[in-house]
Amino acid sequence: MEQKRLILDSPLLEITISRLCQQLIEQHHMFEDTVILGMQPRGIFLAERIKTKLESLLAIHIPIGYLDTTFYRDDFRRRNAPLKANATKVPFIIEDKKVILIDDVLYTGRSVRAAMDAMIAFGRPRKVELLALVNRKYSRDLPIEPDYVGRHVNTLASQRVLVEWKEQGAASDHIWLINKQDL
């Protein structure tokens, strides 16, 4: 039986986040019209780290919001029970802003579709970009691709990507690939 396999650990993750920040600076310069939206529940930790890193690199302030997609999902009433929502905190209007949507794992793309639907409640963005720490290749249900990627991985439907953040109480950051029957 296959054990869980480490995809990224703390030091490597630090390097990856730094690289993602540099790529963002290439595109967004001083972030004058750019806002960050972290996707609940686990994308917000990555979003906060990227925001902190960018702010210390550039000595600027970047608006950040948390977006919850529960009420916008397309699988309501197709599950046995409704999903519990997390808080949405978007303390600004995204009208005419460039939005960087951040999540930890990109899999089927359905959450991202829901997130694009959800963000429209806060205005019409000029442009939306997607940043994912882990891109599970060849597993998309929808025509959605990320603009910035931490790590591409090939996965099977029977596998799961597990992200552990220090902010959630883990000893250190880890990203694992796990076979579902081992869970």
Added chain:
Amino acid sequence: MQQLSSRHLLGIKGLTPEDIELIFETADTFKEVINRPIRKVPSLRDVTIANIFFENSTRTKLSFELAEKRLSADVVNFSSSNSSVKKGETLLDTVNNILAMKVDMVVIRHSSPGAPHFLARHINANIINAGDGTHEHPTQALLDAYSIREKHGSVAGKKVAIIGDILHSRVALSNIFALQKLGADVMVCGPNTLLPKYIAHLGVKVELDVKKALQWCDVANVLRIQLERQQIKYFPSLREYALYFGINKRLLDSLDKKITIMHPGPINRGVELSSDVADSEHSIIMNQVENGVAIRMAVLYLLAGTSNEKKQVNK
């Protein structure tokens, strides 16, 4: 993933404290939604809801309808005053006809206690009780307890006095159940004739002096005198009721503490509450109305999600 223990909301009596807490936590997220620039989410876009009101209502009906529309449900309204009920159709026939038009959820208000329970036994939609006679009015009790939680941080350990026409009030009974399940201390107060005979058996304190009740409580939930349900005279006159049980600013000022005033509406100004109390900073009546929409969105969302599609397919 969490869900309610029932696929209907018939009364507070059938809910667990965990159910109530889940509804409150879900209502928190919907309260944020209804304060956004765009106050609408698409969750219930493939759900059709019938609001069936056999009794008059302004607030509850509006509140349910707004909650349904903010969840993007399709809504049909029915009220008995302009329907075939007048022509002698039975409750079950009326509702079955509406269901034959493919309705997923039914919100019902009826003058007979148990009408929603009767429907839940006979039809396959999710049923929400919006008031059945003098029995229960669960969403009102949920929004009342939610408003107390919002104002005071929690419901547990709070002293709540329910004052007025307890005998004819479905709000009183649902409130007693909800508050007790959440760990509050409950007192009822009113003229002896308007207190049900065995009310103390529910584990509530009984008080006949409104000043003592106010002195005891942290929150006073003041109920309307329901003249339309009173077949006989329970007190000599409204003027006398206002004199002995009406709450005015002078009475509140005479207490050595500040209490919160609630009212489920509609208010009979000058009878159970004077205007200088209803519109004062003591009152959270308008917060109750706002919270009503969030609570009803939470209930609709949680119940719609638990409706068992597989069961419907197998049938």
